[in-house]
Amino acid sequence: MAAEIETHPVSTHVEWLTRFTGTDLEDLCVATEQAILDGNGFGWLKPPPREKLEAYWRGVLLVPERELVVARYDGTIVGSGQLVRPPANNEAQAFAAMITTFFLAPSARGHGLARGMLRAIDERAAERGFEAIELNVRDTQTAAISLYESHGFVRWATKQKYAKANGQFIVGHYYSKEIRPRPRIVPT
Helix, strand or coil, rough: CCCCCCCCCCCCEEEEECCCCCCHHHHHHHHHHHHHCCCCCCCCCCCCCCHHHHHHHHHHHHHEEEEEEEEEECCEEEEEEEEEEECCCHHCCEEEEEEEEEEEEEHHHHHHHHHHHHHHHHHHHHCCCCEEEEEEECCHHHHHHHHHHHHHCCCEEEEEEEEEEEEEEEEEEEEECCCCCCCCCCCC
């Protein structure tokens, strides 16, 4: 007689993070390292020393123009994305926000978390009054490209020398998506 395997439902959700509590910073660093090793390191080619990674993530929460969305799998942070507003002195491009450091640890893929983070970013950008969201991605990140394109992002440019890894140039693509800004509701 085969032994029965007990399973429990997996808890997943996406949230906006404004401060680290519990193991959040550790979880985010581990997920970042996993993504970097998988080739999705938003610029890093190998995981930096942990203290540098921790300083980076702490710094993200201090920058007023950045908002950090995270994905959780059974309570553990497994991915992130940042919605970046243009600086105040860039009035001409104030209509568009940017997505950066968008990744999901390989172990957490297939649960809709990346799509959930993109939906949250769309919603937040619309609430902030943006008319477009932009991002860029290496050509080697085919799953990310497929995700972005299925989410309505349109490629508007390609750069042949976008990044360099192991002495070789990597092609990169630039994407944009128009969104409908929502007027802010002011409580009375």
